[in-house]
Amino acid sequence: MSNTGDAANADLRASADSVLARLVGDESGTARLREDQWRAIEALVAEKRRALVVQRTGWGKSAVYFVATSLLRERGSGPTVIVSPLLALMRNQVEAAARAGIHARTINSSNTEEWETVQAEVAAGAVDVLLVSPERLNNPDFRDEVLPRLAAATGLLVVDEAHCISDWGHDFRPDYRRLRTMLAELPAGVPVLATTATANARVTADVAEQLGTGAGSDALVLRGPLDRESLSLSVLRLPDAAHRLAWLADHLGELPGSGIIYTLTVAAAEEVTTYLRQCGHTVASYTGRTENAERQQAEEDLLANRVKALVATSALGMGFDKPDLGFVVHLGSPSSPIAYYQQVGRAGRGVEHAEVLLLPGREDEAIWQYFASVAFPPEEQVRRTLDALDRAGRPLSLPALEPLVELRRTRLETMLKVLDVDGAVRRVRGGWTGTGQPWVYDTERYAWVAKQREAEQQAMRDYATTSGCRMEFLRRQLDDEAAAPCGRCDNCAGARFTPDVSQAALDAALGELGRPGVEVEPRKMWPTGLAAVGLDLKGRIPQGEQAFAGRALGRLSDIGWGNRLRPMLSPQASDGPVPDDVVSAVVSVLADWAKGPGGWASGQPDAPARPVGVVTVASRSRPALVGSLGARIAEVGRMPLLGAVEYAPGAAGERLSQSNSAQRVRGLHQALVIPPGLAAALAGADGPVLLVDDFADTGWTLAVSARLLRRAGAAGVFPLVLAVQG
Known part of the structure; x- marks a missing residue:
């Protein structure tokens, strides 16, 4: 030069x-x-x-x-x-x-x-x-x-x-x-x-x-090399969710500065935030459910060290910049070492030492599997979507397209965006339209992506159990050729954390996680597009055909009751009578529900009448569980078991759509009926009924069953389920 x-x-x-x-x-x-x-x-x-x-x-x-x-x-x-x-x-x-x-x-x-x-x-x-x-x-x-x-x-x-x-x-x-x-x-x-x-x-x-x-x-x-000389990585295995919460309560104050506690689900973030606040810690929740203004306030509070920690999902991830962030704790293991490295990288940018701690849980893999289940749809569903766009001859909005294909809206939108990039569809004013361009389903690529996801999950299992250097492990996962032992992690330098928890913190954690009861919001509006699938239902569900707000024992994504309910409600679980501990917890939910706001024993002037009977929803996969749950509730509540909302003859073997609201409502509308014996019992009942089922995902089974019961004469319907998905 x-x-x-x-x-x-x-x-x-x-x-x-x-x-x-x-x-x-x-x-x-x-x-x-x-x-x-x-x-x-x-x-x-x-x-x-x-x-x-x-x-x-x-x-x-x-x-x-x-x-x-x-x-x-x-x-x-x-x-x-x-x-x-x-x-x-x-x-x-x-x-x-x-x-x-x-x-x-x-x-x-x-x-x-x-x-x-x-x-x-x-x-x-x-x-x-x-x-x-x-x-x-x-x-x-x-x-x-x-x-x-x-x-x-x-x-x-x-x-x-x-x-x-x-x-x-x-x-x-x-x-x-x-x-x-x-x-x-x-x-x-x-x-x-x-x-x-x-x-x-x-x-x-x-x-x-x-x-x-x-x-x-x-x-x-x-x-460049990916080593972070300020980070000290550790893994601490604890017996269960209660011990992990108790450990946080006992040791959060010992962690340097302020930091982030990552959870895998929104429910867990809210659960942990509530518990830590009750234990006297200044923390805030940060999830995809958090309003934008509250997110900004939470970020500002962490930046200014007004909170000890944000309890966050991956919604707090890329780009959040606090140079003096002193620690990152993961309550549950992410499914990818690359995602894990990205999140722990929030810590230690401008300080000499920051602690990074993973507290893996037994529920982690079930959560991985759930997120894996919403991957790119199979070819048959993609072709059905392309055909629907071609037949329409005009742009279709997501609400208009959703009833025509068996995909939930968020998954449908993601699929359309991929097809848009591939040139098969185009987003225009008014919605989406097909381009008429040939499109090939890349089976090999999608299978390879799924295989890589499985390999990443195995890598996170290996990270948690390795006896070698943890930072070197992560760097090798990111193909860092300069990876070498860090000399700082728990395997290189010795453990810095013990599993000790106080009895007081453990008792409080057991109480928090063992507290049963989640409100189940009733469906109040029919899904859009039902006319397209032959149903003359639209707009608001009439007040006289709605269910009351219901209750669930817990969420499947909870780290408390979720851990108890997931094995019981998994597709692989054998059917059988409801366990005694679950019945006891359901009875507690009913007692709290009755006395709480909107409950029949609340003493409020507009409180609904007490339920006078129990109705179950016929179950194809778990008839013994649902039947025994209904019978036990009727016995404890000294109410008659009035019968079940059943499947119409010939409908019991048909598969109901799990993917999209309009298709599911159509299937349920055709499949569910009130048998004569139940109709007669409802005619003689002088008050509302408890509607009992095992699981609520979309809420449409409860909504359609409640409509049938109300139209058959029930004065009101209180839904009660073991679990909800959210």
């Missing part, structure tokens, strides 16, 4: 370091980029290349694209577009950008009222960075009107958390695949940066190929 080139390069480096100092709030101006960070910035700004950066959490990937943005904007480039998957990430990055004098705005699902203003600011050149959520990429108006203009004006495209592009990755999101369209429309010479901290070699190669940063391209690939 010439002396002139050396001088220009030195000036660019000095400018880059100056931006970094502002970004990190270094008033002394002594902050300096590391050589690997500078190399990425140089490739983007000076060489206008594409780059793929696979570096550990905390390496400073956001510094690369913010510094590059500032330098490119100074040189007259258009705004940087960052495709970012989580709102927490967006909020952190808007604040970080402002420190460096970079004006950043976002377009995502939580700020729809600002979209027009933001787009006008972008058009006026007033925005340096536009953060876009991936689902925007496939919104018809955004895709057809905004995206082409953005592609033409973009000075730098950043794909953050780029492993989401790959269906080999742990967090595949089909919306991300739309980036290929934007990449194809970028003018020549526009640099592209893809970043991730959680990609093994297979995922890296897949992402590189899709972003044009793979073999044969003139791209820079920076893949």
